[in-house]
Amino acid sequence: MAGELTYHDQENIENTKRMRAILRELPLFCRDFFTGIETRTSARTRLAYAYDLKTFFEYLHRENPVLSKTPIRSLTIDVLEEITLQDIEEYMDYLKCYDTDSRSDVTNAERGIMRKISSLKSFYNYYFRREMIKNNPAALVELPKIHDKEIIRFEVDEVAQFLDEVDDGKDLTDRQKKFHERTRVRDLAMMTLMLGTGIRVSECVGINISDVDFHVDGIRIHRKGGKEVIIYFGDEVEAALRDYMNEREKITAEPGSEDALFLSLQNKRINVRSVEKMVKKYAQIVTPLKKITPHKLRSTYGTNLYRETGDIYLVADVLGHADVNTTKKHYAAIEDQRRRSARDKVKLREP
Structure with missing residues (x-):
């Protein structure tokens, strides 16, 4: 049918809507990051970044005594300067098993942890390269070792x-x-x-x-x-x-x-x-x-x-x-x- 959106177009629209909904829960300065990567990433990739960053900021708000007093939405870019390498390493350990408002006992295996830390590295790199922050502790984090899984297939x-x-x-x-x-x-x-x-x-x-x-x-x-x-x-x-x-x-x-x-x-x-x-x-x-x-x-x-x-x-x-x-x-x-x-x-x- 002429003018009908393809499945791919519809998926992009839905993923963009989901990403924007999550972005409304993140600190305002995060908009710069998503605007900056829009031309070189797919809507699906940006949605994955949004989910990963939401997990990170929820962790900070839940586990950091100082930051827990400030609503996530009100956090400023200065918070990135306050995070240390140890904070991020503790976050990696947290990712193995944690609770959220909607789910309990959320777990991540090696690949899930690596993806979330990779997202955080990209996030920090964006602001560091643009000289919007002076420190980049995420760059010092070593990604977890990924053990090869047995490939399962039909004989x-x-x-x-x-x-x-x-x-x-x-x-x-x-x-x-x-x-x-x-x-x-x-x-x-x-x-x-x-x-x-x-x-x-x-x-x-x-x-x-x-x-x-x-x-x-x-x-x-x-x-x-x-x-x-x-x-x-x-x-x-x-x-x-x-x-x-x-x-x-x-x-x-x-x-x-x-x-x-x-x-x-x-x-x-x-x-x-x-x-x-x-x-x-x-x-x-x-x-x-x-x-x-x-x-x-x-x-x-x-x-x-x-x-x-x-x-x-x-x-x-x-x-x-x-x-x-x-x-x-x-x-x-x-x-x-x-x-x-x-x-x-x-x-x-x-x-």
Whole structure:
């Protein structure tokens, strides 16, 4: 529909609204920071910064005897000068487990702590580089060491079992089977598409009907940051998509979702959370010991593509990784297997 906002545009608007709502709870001087980074960051990134800074200032207000007497909104930029390296290190320890007004026992693992401290470093750097503060204690903080996590993904036989379960739903509960009768074709199309192309769940739910072109077997998606790319799919994906498209043509979508490809049972564009629940529902039947998420479907595709091609640069490009080193880190074990297999490939002398 002409003039209709894309899913990506709608997400940017919603994220901007959420960010502005949080900004109204932060000290006034924080507006300078968000204005300064607007041209080089996405709305989603700025929202993440807002959440992280909200946690930091709530910590100061709750734990610092002096600052607790001043409302967060009324804090001035001078407060950044008063914070010491020890204060920030204590904040890092606090992040492991804390309570908020709305939640208790909030926890952060290594990566969560690193992200929040990285946000704080960027925040301090902004004001320090502009000579609005003289001291930068955040620059002295050492980020926590990140231990590599085991990469969880489907094995080849598990992929087939997973798609079979999505297709027939024979092991679902009686209640789930009732819904499965109405969602089977859609669910199979989405799971086949994600496993067959490696797209992100946000990219999947953002696809419009007009983004699909069966003449070239390609789908237009919006990558993180808003970049538009064409992802190509194979025969299995095409078959699943065509089945769903035939069904989709008969559905009248709710206003605002007319061009959305994948719809919820309420005939609105399906959201990320619903897809996460969908993956969990089917995966826990097939692999109950593995925590399979939409991102694990992406990892499964990347692994299979790398095993078939051995081209890490192709995998990085198809998955939309900005840095090939990110891809190498994820598939280092497979790369090592390939290097080991090379040892007997070259014969020096005939036996």
